[in-house]
Amino acid sequence: MTTPEPPPLAPLPPAAGPGDAERRLHPASWLFVLLQNLRQFIVPLIVLLVAGRRADDGPAWLPLIGIGTLVAVSVWQYLTFRYRIADDRLVVRSGLLERSVRQIPYSRIHNVAIHQSLLHRLVGVAEVRLESAGGTRPEAQMRVLRLPEALALEQLIRDRGRTDDAGSPQPASAATPGDTLLALSTAEVVKLGxxxxxxxxxxxxxxxxxxxxxxxxxxxxxxxxxxxxxxxxxxxxxxxxxxxxxxxxxxxxxxxxxxxxxxxxxxxxxxHGFRLLRQGRRLTVERGLLSRSRSSVPRRRIQAWTLREGVLHRLFARRTLEIDTASARGSDGQGQQDGRGLDALAPIATAATCDAIVRDVAALAHWPPTHWQPLHRRAWLRLALGAWLPTTVLCLVLGWFFGRWGLLGLLWLPWSAFVAHRHAARAGYAIDTAMVAVREGWWRRHWRFAEIGKLQAVELRQSPLDRWTGMAALWLDTAGAQPLAPPLRLRFVPLAEAERLHAALSREIARRPLRW
Known part of the structure; x- marks a missing residue:
């Protein structure tokens, strides 16, 4: 099933100076802001409506006042929102009583997300969200622009914000459709479901x-x-x-x-219609059946990678490839979990395809590693102890109250020992001059890796059980992480080896400039 081509780009000025006129949003913008506000306040409105119906003399008109207030706020936001395109930045002006002027350099915009719901597509508009690193919310959120204007603004930010790895501006180039790294067919999406x-x-x-x-x-x-x-x-x-x-x-x-x-x-x-495109130094993902979204991020903003493989993944010989970017989190603190961010480069793909994307995008010529370092020889025991101790205590408490039936939970101990042994036998880590990689899991497997130039800090940790068994763990921090992503850590490493790696990685992190 083919994906429809985007409409032609609307013309934007090649350069805009201080005297250029400011631009408004689409005239129907207030309606989409109202719908968004209704989604946020729908529960209080329902409570007011139910309370008004149940009370004998309750104010049944309270929900109407609430909706009227939301309409006024939505129209107010539309009338007071302006944006202007300058040579090197986007200037956003909003508010009337409390005014704000936000200047956003193109080079600081890490992610440009374009979202179209079914209603957006019927009206021919789109929502544009601009994100930068480390923010708690988007730098700018435009509800809504005409779709050609939204795509033109995305292209302009992509061209004028283009920089090399040293941070120097790169010349803009003509818009190109990009190279398709992955396109999911309907059959692959069904497998994903x-x-x-x-x-x-x-x-x-x-x-x-x-x-x-x-x-x-x-x-x-x-x-x-x-x-x-x-x-x-x-x-x-x-x-x-x-x-x-x-x-x-x-x-x-x-x-x-x-x-x-x-x-x-x-x-x-x-x-539906998922495509991963490489457009110069940026990656772009398009997806969606009823609601279409288009999100792009510079390749150098990728901080860490995660490969996942569950039981059903292995049944279909597939994996999932996800990334962490240094882009803004949502206002709820849940990152890009609203489905509009660029978090999965390959929601489902073969192992060979995922590895090829990593080598292409991250420029890691030796991925996957040919040799994985094993954990401590008693790592399985350390894993099993972490399950045995709470299980034994719980069974003893249940046995005290319920007699021999409460001790049946001790039958779980042999299985947990088997799982710990399988996990420890498969887990490992690989470190070279370019990256740090960890693999964990047996029933549900994952690979977690990052370039050394993306690391911000390395921490050596020892729990009481680690000290008793002569092990330690290294925790590695990057600029961004998905809320549900496994931590980047080397667990159950012999203490002497952990101390050596801690010193070596600390020197490398201090010597290399942070690339984010």
């Missing part, structure tokens, strides 16, 4: 919301009644306990299949 667990997460969130929002334990009552009806159907179709068990197991299997189908649908909505 089967692998991911997003459908289960959404269903669990919906159940939690139902328990909180519905009055008088309505959700719990529905679940109990549904369970009784299901058990009644099982009694009607089966006479023996074995047959009833099979019927109920089939019902659970159908529910799991429905949830997995829901995961596939969510993957199609989010990743």
């Amino acid at each position: 089967l692998i991911s667990n997003r459908g289960m997460i959404v269903v669990a969130g919906a159940l939690a919301l139902a328990f909180q929002a519905l009055p008088d334990r309505t959700a719990g009552r529905w679940l109990v009644e549904g369970g009784r009806e299901a058990f009644g159907y099982a009694n009607a179709f089966a006479a023996t306990w074995m047959a009833k068990t099979l019927v109920l197991a089939g019902a659970v299997a159908l529910a799991l299949l429905a949830i997995r189908a829901f995961s596939v649908a969510l993957a199609l909505v989010r990743y």
Whole structure:
């Protein structure tokens, strides 16, 4: 299924000086700001509406006042927002009573994100978000611009903000479509939906919301009644306990299949038409079925990499490649988890494709490492002790209250020892003059690596169990990290080796300039 080509770029001035006129947003911008505000305040408005209906003399017009206030605020924001394009920066002016003028150099913009919901696409507009490193929110968020103007602004920032690794400006070039590093077909997106667990997460969130929002334990009552009806159907179709068990197991299997189908649908909505493009020194990701998003980031802003491989990944011979960038986090502190940021370069791809992207983008000629250093020879014991101690204490407490039945949890100890042994046998680390890499996990595997020039600090840690077993851990910090990304750390290393690596990496970090 082909992805439609973007519309032609609207003309922007080659240079803008102090005397150039400021630009407004799209005339329908206030409507999209209103819709965003309604999403944030929908719960309080519903509470006011319900309270107004329940009270005998309650103020039922309170929700209307709230909506009217949001409309006034949205129109106010549209009327007071201006932006101007200068030679080396973007100037954003907003506010009337409390005025602000924000000047954003093009070279400091790390990520340009263009988002189109279904309503955006119907109106022919897009939301533009400009992010820089380390901020708690975007430097500028324009709701909304005409789509050609949004794409032209993205191209202008890409050209005028182009710098080399030393930070020197590079000359602008004509817009190019870029080289496609990865394009996901519909079949690959379906595999991604089967692998991911997003459908289960959404269903669990919906159940939690139902328990909180519905009055008088309505959700719990529905679940109990549904369970009784299901058990009644099982009694009607089966006479023996074995047959009833099979019927109920089939019902659970159908529910799991429905949830997995829901995961596939969510993957199609989010990743349909996924393309990873290399456009000069920037990477651009396009994706989405109903809502289209386009996000780009300079390659040198990538701070760390993560390869993931779960059980279902191995079933389909696929992996996921994610990155950490030094771009702004969302106002909620959750980073780019709203689905608009450039976080996954390859949501699903073969191992060879992921490795090729790493070698191309990170310029790591020796990825993957040919030799991994093993952990301490007793690393499995250190891992097992971390599980044995709390499990034993918990089982002893349960045994005190429930007798021998409470001690059945001790049967978990052999399995945890087996898992620890498998984990320690597979884990390892690799360090050379260019990068630091760690691999961990057995059931669910991941590889975590970063260029040495991206490291900010290295810390040597020892827990009481580490000191008892003669081990240590090295924790490495970079400029940015995804909230759900595993930490970059070398665990269960012999103490003498950890101290040597700590000293060597500290010298390298102090000697090399930070590249972010």
